Amino acid sequence: MVVTIKDVAKLAGVSPGTVSNVFSSNRAVKAELVERVRKAAAELGYEPDRAASQLRAGKARVVAVLLPDLDNPFFTSLVASIEANVRDEGFDIIVASSHGDAVEEARRLSALLAWRPAGLVIVPCSDAFVSRKLVSGGGVPFVVADRVPSHFDGEAVTVDNVGAGTQAAEHLVRLGHRRFVVAASTLRLQNIRDRCEGIEAVLAREGLASPTLIEVGLDFDTASERLGVFMEGEQQATAFIALTNFATLGILASANRSGLSVPRDLSVVGFDDYSWMHAVSPPLTAIRQPVDMMGRVIWSRLRRHIVGRSEPVADERLSCDLVVRASTASPPSVGDALRIA
Amino acid sequence: MVVTIKDVAKLAGVSPGTVSNVFSSNRAVKAELVERVRKAAAELGYEPDRAASQLRAGKARVVAVLLPDLDNPFFTSLVASIEANVRDEGFDIIVASSHGDAVEEARRLSALLAWRPAGLVIVPCSDAFVSRKLVSGGGVPFVVADRVPSHFDGEAVTVDNVGAGTQAAEHLVRLGHRRFVVAASTLRLQNIRDRCEGIEAVLAREGLASPTLIEVGLDFDTASERLGVFMEGEQQATAFIALTNFATLGILASANRSGLSVPRDLSVVGFDDYSWMHAVSPPLTAIRQPVDMMGRVIWSRLRRHIVGRSEPVADERLSCDLVVRASTASPPSVGDALRIA
């Protein structure tokens, strides 16, 4: 049998209530008793049962995280960041994946909510966010991350997606590119549409043709296949912008397969920033999302609802930055007569 | 207030016990009552409280996972695989990261164990596995994954590391390479030492010099720095084997920086298999660990202790395979007179 608060109380010669107070520091306990209790607890290897504690106290120290995919490094690094923030305050993390499916999302959500977590972080599998009622019904504070429905009035943490698109496009325009291809995972996501919008606005302003939009899906295999088909037919575009990490990979893979050289034949701006992007040749120019900051802000928002006190959180969208490396250059036609803005 | 089993019971006109039986299907309930209960529950938005249920029943439906790093794709894909396996049986996953630190590992472990999970999966931060007593003391079934102490007698799931090294070395030897460099994260890990051993055995058998061993650390930045320093001085080695995903990146990055071309100047065999490895140029030859299978086996092992019945699990180590792509070729000296074994 596992050791309980009573065992410790008995060994220390105090009441269970006192042991509880020692561990929760809810009420002051005389130093001498604290000592005795700690010693007894150590001896028995006692650790308070969190399920029991949460049941009685009515307050949990878990936060639930629901993601579309546990194999996507963007999402997992978000988890890593949330975990790092949350643990300092004694919270644990329970994760689940909806595997990109709305029905499964609802199922997993119920399961997570059944733990009565102190808070919930969700990256919905679609920004229709069909599980919304489910969540609000639970009365659990939550924040929606990354994929935020338009006109969403709850807590949301995302990035300045329009700005991200703008930066990528401006960089490429400045290098002299005139024909653009955008590899988007799926246009059904608002954040993706926003990134497109940023790009399109720049091109329009410069009097350039609208970019060719390719929906490449949400995983690597379909991405590289669809882009491969496209590149075989296409000769004109020189500027490729990925709107997602897998789209980045897709562009690279199909350029390789078509024997196209980066950045000589085409320039590519990737999305997200992973180690492999600066290890490969050529190192990739990319739009970096501030994942760490996202985790911090997410927790900050949740925290406000859970424990109350919290540093105030600016409400604006986090901005991405463009990391310029070697996968972007002037297009062939511009040649050495490169105009630098 | 949140809705409880009593509310449902009242609305459905049955006793709380019956409601419990409907949801846990522990005892048969007449179809008609099931119907009524389900309807009432749906109406109220009731979901059984797992903490309460676990407290009373004494059996949990969570498995805890403790990793050294939530930002390492090898570990997170392991989580993804475990999650996919456990969810089918109604289990949830609670994760934590030790951030590669033994003290933190002990702390996080206590926190996880405090949930009284049904099982625990741990990738220790060192294979001294100092937290071992802590775990065994908790009386929770556990399996150690990836980094297994030598002479470990508990449940362990890992890969045939010696064999992995062997495959990589044989491939390179067959191509005609004679001078090897091995980029290992740290030789303090048994699995890494095993991989080295596999490589060394092959070289010895072929009468070749022992490989140069470089400890590159556990993250990308130190890896690429240390390898960079090395490559500046080194001219002779043509065969590079990475023993870790970050080591792979380190080799690539420093080859780039030194202006060395893969596979013309040097061949590289990477470790693990990620999308980016076949998207980049040249696509990487690599040792693939069967991550999916590892997750399945881990759960199978845990399962046996938790629910009892379980398909028998073969006890041998999972084998890796060598995925040959374009980052390996015959070394310059061998030229066209390549001997193919």
Add this chain to the structure above:
DNA sequence: GTGAAAGCGCTAACAA
């Protein structure tokens, strides 16, 4: 500052 006792939401005996 400490102890005694009630009760969080649920399940498992025990009755009926």
Add this chain to the structure above:
DNA sequence: TTGTTAGCGCTTTCAC
């Protein structure tokens, strides 16, 4: 097959 009741390990009044 169903209802009643005790109690899982803990926290929190309420006394003292």
